[in-house]
Amino acid sequence: MTIEDQTQEPQQRCGYVAIVGRPNVGKSTLLNKILGQKISITCRKPQTTRHQIIGVKTEGDVQAVYVDTPGLHLNKEKALNRFMNKAASSALEGVDVVVFIIDRTAWTEEEDFVLDKIKRSGIPTILAINKVDWLEDKESLLPFMQEISQKHDFVEMIPISAKTGRQVDVLEEKVESFLPESIHFYPEDQLTDRSSRFLSAEIVREKVMRSLGEEVPYQMTVMVERFKVIKGRIHIDAVIYVEKQGQKLILIGNKGGRIKQIGIDARQDMERLFDNQVVLKLWVKVKSGWSDDERALQSLGYFDQLD
Template sequence: MSLDSNENSRCGYVAIVGRPNVGKSTLLNKILGQKISITCRKPQTTRHQIMGVKTEEGVQTVYVDTPGLHLNKDKALNRFMNKAAASALDGVDVVVFIIDRTAWTEEEDYVLEKVKRSGIPTILAVNKVDWLEDKESLLPFLQEISAKHDFVEMIPLSAKTGRQVDVLQQKVEALLPESPYIYPEDQLTDRSSRFLSAEIVREKVMRLMGEEVPYQMTVMIERFKVIKGRIHIDATIYVEKQGQKLILIGNKGESIKQIGIDARRDMELLFDNQVVLKLWVKVKSGWSDDERALQSLGYLDQME
C-alpha cells in the first residue's frame, strides 16, 4: 500500500507524557515490538523526543516518547528536557499520560496542568500494576483520579509484560482522525542511526555507573561508516569532571570495556549487522548547564 492510496486509513500523532521513570520508553518499545528508546531504572533517562511509528491494518500511529516532566529546572539540561516534553503536546491528536501505579505526586499535578491546558483527548495509563502490592487499592484510586480530569479512558497496564497494552493501542487508534499515512509503512522512527547509537552507549553507561556519572554524561558519535560490510562507530563520552572520567574508564579499563561490549551487542541487534565500536572518554566541564555546550552536543537543535 503506497502513501497515496490510504484515503480510508486513520493516522495521527500520540504524545506519551509523564514524570520521570514511570515507563514511557518501555511502553513505546513494547508497542513497536522493537527497542528504539533506551530504558533504565534511573529517572530522567530519556532526554529527547523520540518518535516511533506503528503501522498496521489501515492505521498508522505516530507515538512521541518524551523526557519526564519534572520540577527541577536548576540546569540548562533540565530546562531543555522539560521544553522537549511540553512541546510534544503541540499538534498531537491524543495524549497518553502514564503514571506509576497509585503514586500521585506534585509532578503528576504539574503534568496534568499541561495536559489540561492542551485540551487534547487524554488516556490515563496506570503502569506497573503487576507490581502493585495492594490490588484492591486500584479501584478507589481510579475513582479519586477521575475527579481530577475528564480522561477519555483510564487503563491499568504493564508496559514491561505487555498486559493491557493492546487495549491501550485500540483506544488510541479509535481517537485518531481519518487521514492518509504520514510516513512509509516500513519506517519505525524519525531518528538517525547515529542518534540511536549514541543513545545505546548512554544507556549502558547509565546502567553500569552509580548515581553521579549518568546525569553529568552525554555521548557524541564522531564516526558512523560502513566499511567492507561492517559498521564502524566511534563514540566520545563526555563527562564534567576528571574523577568521573576515571570512574567511567574503571580499573585497567574494565568499565569502559564492558560498556563497549554491551553497547555493541545492542547495536548489532538494531542494525542487523556486525559493528566495530570504539569509545573515548573526555572531560567537558559544566556542559549540562551551558547552553552553548548543549548546542554543540546536539541538544538544542530540535528546539529552535
C-alpha cells in the same frame, strides 16, 4: 448500482500520540513494547530519556506516530533540565491524543505539574496506570481510579503493564479511535524518525547509566563522531563526555575494565538493532559544565529539534 452499493475503499488513518508523565514511570518501556523493538533506551534511573523520540506503528490502514518524551519534572536548575521540560511540553502541540502514564497508585506534585500542562492543551487524554503487576494491594486500584477521575475528565483510565504487555493492546485500540482520516506520514516499514547515529549514541548512554549507579550518569552525554559502513561492517566512533576528571576515571574503571564492558554491551545491542556487524570505539573526554551551558548543549545536539 447506487452509491451505497459500491464497495468503499478503506480510509487510511494517521495521527500523533504524545506519551507523557514524570520521570521513570515507564514511557520508553511502553513505546518499545508497542513497537516490538527497542528504539528508546530504558533504565531504572529517572530522567533517562532526554529527547523526543518518535516511534511509528503501522498496521494495515492505521498508522500511530508515538512521541516518547523526557519526564516532566519540577527541577529546572540546569539548562539540561530546562531543555528536557521544553522537549516534553512541546510534544503536546499538534497531537491527536495524549497517553499520560503514572506509576501504580502514586500521585505526586509532579503528576499535578504534568496534568496542568495537559489541561491547558485541551487534548483528549488516556490515563495509563502502569506497573499494576507490582501493586501490592490490588484492591486499592479501583478507589484510586475513582479519586483520580475527579481531577480530570480522562477519556479512559487503563491499568497496564508496559513491561509484560498487559492491556497494552487495549490501550492501543483506544488510541486508534482518536486518529483522524489521513494519509500515512511515514513508510510502513519505518520505525522511527531518528538516525542510526542518534540511536547508537543513545545505546552507549544507556549502557553507561546502567553501569555507573549514581556516580556519573546525570553529568554524562554521548556524541557519535563517525558512523560509516566499510566492507560490510559498521564502524562507529563515539565520545562520552563528562564534567570532571574524577568522573572520567570512574567511567574508564580499573585498567579500563568498565569502559571495555560498556563497549561490549553497547556493540551487542547495536548489532541486534542494525542486523549487522559493528566495530565500536569509545573515548571519554571532559567537557566542564556542559549540562548547564546552552551553547555546549547546542553543540552536543540538544536543541536541534526544538528550534
